[in-house]
Amino acid sequence: MTQANNTAATNRQDNDEIDIGFLLGSLWDHKIFIIVLTAIFAVAGLVYATLATPxxxxxxxxxxxxxxxxxxxxxxxxxxxxxxxxxxxxxxxxxxxxxxxxxxxxxxxxxxxxxxxxxxxxxxxxxxxxxxxxxxxxxxxxxxxxxxxxxxxxxxxxxxxxxxxxxxxxxxxxxxxxxxxxxxxxxxxxxxxxxxxxxxxxxxxxxxxxxxxxxxxxxxxxxxxxxxxxxxxxxxxxxxxxxxxxxxxxxxxxxxxxxxxxxxxxFLTQNIARQAAAADKSLEFLEEQAPKLREQLTAAEDRLNEYRLQSDSIDLSFETQNALNGLVSIESSLNQLQLQETELARRFTPNHPVYRSLLEKKEQLLREKARLEERTGNLPETQQQILRLSRDVKVTQEIYVQLLNRMQELRLARAGTVGNVRILDDAVVQGQVAPKRNLIVAVAGMSGLLLAMIIVLLRAAFNRGIVSPEQLEELDLPVYATVPLSEEENRRNTKGKNAGKRKGKSKGGLLAVRNPADLSIEAIRGLRTSLHFAMMEGSNNRLVITGPSPAIGKSFMSANLAAICAQAGQKVVVVDGDMRKGHVHEAFKQDSHNGLSEVLSGKLEFAQAVKTSEVEGLSLVSRGSAPPNPSELLMQARFTEFLDYLSEHFDLVIIDTPPILAVTDAAIIGKQCGTTLMVVRFGQNTPKEIQIAENRLATGGVTLKGTILNAMEKKAATSYGYYGYYNYSYKSE
Structure with missing residues (x-):
């Protein structure tokens, strides 16, 4: 099973393949954030849908x-x-x-x-x-x-x-x-x-x-x-x-x-007006033509009567009468076609099929008319003149009657026009169509869910901190202990930060004293055993605890490791080597005055800087007042003398140093100590940071002995395939 976990961890570091289990685990670990963000978006969608204008x-x-x-x-x-x-x-x-x-x-x-x-x-x-x-x-x-x-x-x-x-x-x-x-x-x-x-x-x-x-x-x-x-x-x-x-x-x-x-x-009114408009235009045209035709008819009748009087009322022969009737019929048809052509010319070109058909019919009637006129050419002159005058009268009369009939038809059509549009249903408001509240809430909630998942997955993709001891071993760094996150200490630190904002500071005390059965303390006891063998190879009894970055638990580790070693019968002193922002004294419920900075500046004797604690055999050297030049003070001979003094009077000297990636103090201190360990925060410190920190120490002549993986948490993203943390709770009655 261990081999499978190592293989999975190696694969995760060495290639860029997508690890579905890790991504799903990351989503599960941040389920509260996802739920809260989804709820916020859904509520925002509900508020918008409620306030938006319907x-x-x-x-x-x-x-x-x-x-x-x-x-x-x-x-x-x-x-x-x-x-x-x-x-x-x-x-x-x-x-x-x-x-x-x-x-x-x-x-x-x-x-x-x-x-x-x-x-x-x-x-x-x-x-x-x-x-x-x-x-x-x-x-x-x-x-x-x-x-x-x-x-x-x-x-x-x-x-x-x-x-x-x-x-x-x-x-x-x-x-x-x-x-x-x-x-x-x-x-x-x-x-x-x-x-x-x-x-x-x-x-x-x-x-x-x-x-x-x-x-x-x-x-x-x-x-x-x-x-x-x-x-x-x-x-x-x-x-x-x-x-x-x-x-x-x-x-x-x-x-x-x-x-x-x-x-x-x-729309209805326009439709009716459009239907009647065509009839109005045609009727207007016909009304203009009617008086002219009436005058032509009167003139034709007058000419016929005058000729009859001059010719003593000559009657038409049977042959002439037939020719007259044929010519009248053809003239009537030609006149009707002429009216239709006038109307079609307004809307169509001569190439239109309807227009061409009319022209062909007109040409046929003209040919028939020419044939009849040729037949009547052999008649006597008197008969021909009577024929022409009678034809003019009848043709004009026929045209005039057709015009009157057409005008009457158009008047009837215009009066009876009702249009071809009918309103079946009047306007009725059916209901609200927007905003659709349920849809907006659903879309907003899904958007919040998607955004939360994207944020979690992006953080998981770009913030790949150390999550298993195997990852440290792949960097050729031994892991001396894996310390689980103490829920009690985490809660006290959170309250302490809030109290510090209100009161200026917070003193929490040693977890090893408050709750010796805490899982973190049990893991530190294991570190004490491993440390015994690690320091056997060291040149002195001095232990440096450093880290790549702030807020990873160095001070917690230093103070509680010292307390556990003191509880085992050793005489231990903890030195707060971070003269800038050290806070080891808070774990001992003491203040920072009269500490390391005063000793190095010559204002305080060695023995006066060592303070006792509530744990028998455990002493403390606080950081003292913050000096303007911590690194220069550490490089003086007085610091070496002070360390020699502590090594003579204590079995174990534990020095808590500042982060190596922030300042060089840790390298200066580590140069004079036999053993150096680096605290690595679970999920926070990346392999790149650890490698750079190790190189910084090596440049200062300090050999990193190993690492401590601190604040281990059981998460779905890390427990899948890479690391499984199992524990038992054992307490006395």
């Missing part, structure tokens, strides 16, 4: 029929040759500026009124019907029941948006301000206010807000208001059924119903 949707149903019927079954489109428009065409007409522009004019969508409310929660309070509280009297905010209604707002601008501020002055009066807060004019309810610069006319028909309340009034350009309506309007076609569903969204329910109903009504 958006509602209204819909209406419109039918576009194939062709609407008219009186007597007449059909305007058929009379004029119109083709059936597709549903997609009607959809585009509905969304056109022609339709929506009239809707904007009818519903005043170009005027937007926004009450001034509190930031973030003001609109929510307004929707909840919150009346103005006493502390808000005289403020510029608007509360429930305080309304402003504008009947008319006409401005000189067309392409720009005009922003105004309307402030209530109480008693139905108000003041108009521009966007910069400059006063433009004063007015009263139901009275027109005219402002010269910028020119505008304003009529307020309702103002119930008290004095001081302000509203932002925006007069949008006509094009901007149409664009806003187009953005909110959606038209859906249901296949080839001709059914169109109109949807519009917005925060104001009454405005949605009003705007959508106006859209359907304008």
């Amino acid at each position: 958006i509602y949707q209204a819909d209406a149903l419109v039918q576009v029929e194939k062709r609407s019927g008219t009186i007597g079954g007449a059909n305007v489109g058929n009379l004029l040759g119109n083709q059936e428009p597709s549903t997609s065409t009607e959809v585009e007409i509905l969304r056109s500026r022609m339709i929506l522009g009239q809707v904007v004019d009818q519903t005043d969508l170009d005027v937007q009124i926004t009450p001034n409310t509190w930031p973030v929660i003001g609109e929510w309070l307004l929707r909840r019907g919150m009346q103005r509280p006493g502390f808000a009297e005289g403020s510029d905010t608007v509360w429930a029941g305080e309304t402003l209604s504008i009947r008319e707002l006409v401005a000189s601008h067309d392409s720009n948006t005009l922003q105004l501020t309307l402030r209530s002055e109480g008693q139905g009066s108000y003041t108009v301000l521009d966007a910069q807060g400059n006063e433009l004019g004063k007015g009263r309810v139901n009275q027109k206010l005219t402002i010269e610069n910028p020119w505008l006319e304003l009529t307020v028909n309702e103002l119930t807000a008290p004095a001081g309340a302000t509203y932002t009034v925006i007069k949008r350009s006509h094009l901007s208001a149409i664009g806003g309506l187009q953005g909110r309007l959606e038209v859906q076609s249901r296949g080839e059924t001709g059914i169109l569903r109109l949807n519009i969204t917005g925060p104001d329910r009454s405005e949605l119903v009003e705007s959508l109903n106006a859209t359907t009504n304008v």
Whole structure:
């Protein structure tokens, strides 16, 4: 099992393969952080969904029929040759500026009124019907029941948006301000206010807000208001059924119903007007031609009567009568085609199939007419003249009758036009479509969960501290002890830091005295045994305990190791070698005065610096007052003399030094000591830091004997594959 753990640890350090077990374990170790961050995001999403302005949707149903019927079954489109428009065409007409522009004019969508409310929660309070509280009297905010209604707002601008501020002055009066807060004019309810610069006319028909309340009034350009309506309007076609569903969204329910109903009504009116417009244009053309044809008919009749009188009323022969009837029929047909050609020429080019068919038919009739005229060329001159004059009368009469009939048909068609659009359902607000509270909360919670997982995984990926003894052994550093994290000491340190912030300092005492059965103390007892054999090779009885960085437990290790060695019958002294920030004296419940710095500066004798403790056989040398030059004091001969003094009077001298990566004090002290151990903090110190610290010591001539892995924790990320920490609790009754 140990071999498998070593192999897994080696693989983790030597390659960059993804370790799923380590990543999952890291997530499990930080489950509280993940849960808290997820909950924070979910609550934030809930707050947003609650405070956000609700958006509602209204819909209406419109039918576009194939062709609407008219009186007597007449059909305007058929009379004029119109083709059936597709549903997609009607959809585009509905969304056109022609339709929506009239809707904007009818519903005043170009005027937007926004009450001034509190930031973030003001609109929510307004929707909840919150009346103005006493502390808000005289403020510029608007509360429930305080309304402003504008009947008319006409401005000189067309392409720009005009922003105004309307402030209530109480008693139905108000003041108009521009966007910069400059006063433009004063007015009263139901009275027109005219402002010269910028020119505008304003009529307020309702103002119930008290004095001081302000509203932002925006007069949008006509094009901007149409664009806003187009953005909110959606038209859906249901296949080839001709059914169109109109949807519009917005925060104001009454405005949605009003705007959508106006859209359907304008569309219906436009459709009817479009159907009748074609008949109106054709009827107008025919009414212009009717008097001219009437004059031509009168003139033709007069010429025929005059010739008959001159020729003594010569009658037509049978052959001439037949020729006359044929020519009249052809002329009538040609005239009808001429009318159709005039109408088609407005909408089609001569290359259009309908236009070409008409021209071919016209050419055929002209050829038939030429043939009949050739046959009548052999008749007597009198018969030919009578034929020509009679033909003119009958043809003109026939054309005139056709024209009158066509005019009557168009009048009937125009009178019976009802359009091919029918409103099936008026606008109704279906409900709130945004924000979707459940979806927002779910998305926010998932975002928080994902963010928390990313943070944890990134920290796990970029902060790979030492988590097992095997990793230290891979650096060719023996591990003399693995000391588990003491929950009791951790709690006391946390409380001590808080108390230190309040009171200036905290004195915790020795864990070896308070709780000798603590797992950390048991592990340090194992270190005492290993240390006995390690120091046998040393040149003296001095032990240096250092580390690569601060806050890794050096002082804790030094003080409690000294206490355990003293409890075993040895005479031990602990020297706080960190004259800058040392705090070993706190574990002994003493102060830092009269310590190492005073001894090295010659202000204190050796014996006077050694202080006794509550543990028999255990003494302390505190750091003393913080000197300006700690490194220089350590390099003096007096420090060597002091160490010799301690070695003569104690069985074991333990020196707690500053971090080697921060200052060089540890290398100076270690040079005069026989054994040096490095404390490594679980999950904090990286292999790179340890290698650099070892090199720093080696550069100063200090050989690192081994390491102590401190504050071991049982975590899912580290217990999987790499390190499993098992323990037993053994206490006396």
